[in-house]
Amino acid sequence: MSFDGLFTRAMSLELKELLLGGRINKVQQPFTNEIILSVRANGKNQKLLLSAHPSYARVQITEESYENPKEPPMFCMLLRKHLEGYFIEDIYQIDNERIIVFEIRGRNEIGDTSYKKLMIEIMGRHSNIILVDRDKNTILDSIKHISYAVNSHRAILPGYEYKAPPKQEKQDPYTATEEDVLRAIDFNSGKLDKQLVQQFAGFSPLIAKEIFHHAGLANRDTLPKAFLAVMDPIKKGSYAPSIMDTPDKEYFYFLPIEHVKGNVKPFPTLSKMLDRYYFGKAERDRVKQQSNDLERFIVNERDKNSKKIKKLERSLMEAENAEEYQLLGELLTANLYAVKKGMAEVEVINYYDEDSKMVKIPLNPRLSPSENAQKYFTKYQKAKKSIDIIKEQIQLAEQEYEYFETLYQQILAASPKDIQEIREELVEEGYLRERQKKQTKKSQNVKPVLDYYLSDDQTEIIVGKNNKQNDYLTNRVAARDEIWLHTKDIPGSHVVIRSKEPSEETILQAAKLAAYFSKARQSSSVPVDYTLVRHVKKPSGAKPGFVIYDNQQTVYVTPDEETVIRLKEKRNNTAV
Secondary structure, eight states, rough: SSSOOHHHHHHHHHHHHHTTOOEEEEEEEEEEEEEEEEEETTTTTEEEEEOOOOOOOOOEEEEOOOOOOSSHHHHHHHHHHHTTTTTEEEEEEESSEEEEEEEEEEEEEESOOOOOOOEEOOOGOOOEEEEETTTTTTTEESSOOOOOOSSOOOOOOOOHHHHHOOOOOOOOOTTTOOHHHHHHHOEEEEOHHHHHHHHTOOOOHHHHHHHHHHSSSSSHHHHHHHHHHHHHHHHHHHOOOOEEEEOOOEESSSSEEEEEEEEEEOOSHHHHHHHHHHTHHHHHHHHHHHHHHHHHHHHHHHHHHHHHHHHHHHHHHHTTTTTHHHHHHHHHHTGGGOOOOTSSEEEEEHHHHHHHEEEEEEOOOOOHHHHHHHHHHHHHHHHHHHHHHHHHHHHHHHHHHHHHHHHHHHHHTOHHHHHHHHHHHHHHHHHSSOOHHHHHHHHHOOOOOEEEETTSSEEEEEEEEOOHHHHIIIIIIIIIIIIEEEETTTOOOEEESSSSOOOHHHHHHHHHHHTTTTTTTTTEEEEEEEEEEGGGOOTOOOOOOOOOSSSSEEEEOOOOOOHHHHHHHHHHHHHH
């Protein structure tokens, strides 16, 4: 657990420095468990993200953009009533716990001064955002309602008194001395890192293992010294936000963790670090929830066509043996005198073979000799006629397989807004029934929303992340003399550089985007073709997103998320 009590304290101090005295101008609730407060503080507009997501709960300043629902949820409406126009008077942590409190002051609808507390409890699946009337200590509402039937200690419901979670009787690590550490730890019981978590408030296994690592051979002499050595920069506020990237997992913390062996990426603030760490994670989780049925359908269709191709290929191999059926029929006709009804097989000389080898011919015992011969001639004629039909069916099945494989890759890289467009496409192509006719008709007039990036030399790059966006980008948005990119023979996004003569650096960065938003995201040295948009054509009757192109050149790039994030941030920071 990276967002532990110590991290919560560091975050509360960062937020206090940035937001204290700020005015809450806008409240939004883009998703079920997340609130965005737009705060004007210290002459700057800040977006404060409050998340009670069961897996990604956190509090931070964010630079990410979020789309809001057309109809705001009830909790959002209540927060707007009680918070918009109010000022943040204080921000603090409660007792080294993962709870941050925002003290807020403003005037209510009749002009009287009103005080509120916005409590953010970061506790995994029990995380919550609670608005409390400060003077009465009563709950006005919360993003999650909890009854006494669920939690015997307290209820989180409107009108109830607010109670903090039960206090854990642990020592304060900020005031602990070497003697306190010695008294707290039983060196004979082992599992010293777990004992540190049990004994000191705000400790997670991550920081406990770091102390244990610093101690080397942990004993009564080394462990207390390591404890104070690790806590010293924390007490002084000497934070160095870092993401530790290992082959198996990423970790984040407000200082580098030495026992985690991996690439260390430093960040100027905790919030910037969290934006990077959670980039796409919560979104992919939401996409998975929204698209479970869609993904299952696409995977089933893809796999069904894969099986169909294998079956057709077996049929084609049999059909291509047509000449053998003809040979057996002719040999059987020439040796009818040697065959009697009821025989399961007959061995005859192959007159067409230079060495006159013997050939065994399987027979149907229930048929006469001439009927058996005729059966082979019939199989020959049928196989000969079926070859062209089977080849055509294989080609169609391969196209279907590629289509659904492309859709599958698009779902893996999709944002919530992209999922609806993929669903609409499947309805339009006749694969799915439309859920609501009015909604589908209305959405047909809505232009697909494309993804925009900015290269290091300030050239705009546009990415389509599904077939609707790809068609719209390539056929409607892009100019004929601009540069178009796509991974070579690999399902992926259409990418357009908005320049007739882009620099080599911009082409490589656009190619990295094309590789990242493709099936080859996890690969290295990915081939990416690029050509002028004028050389890209959509064949008549082709499926959405399918094009052919020529006059291309190819570059090889290795996709990396850092480039994607950086180019996205450059575009967001320059957008008007």
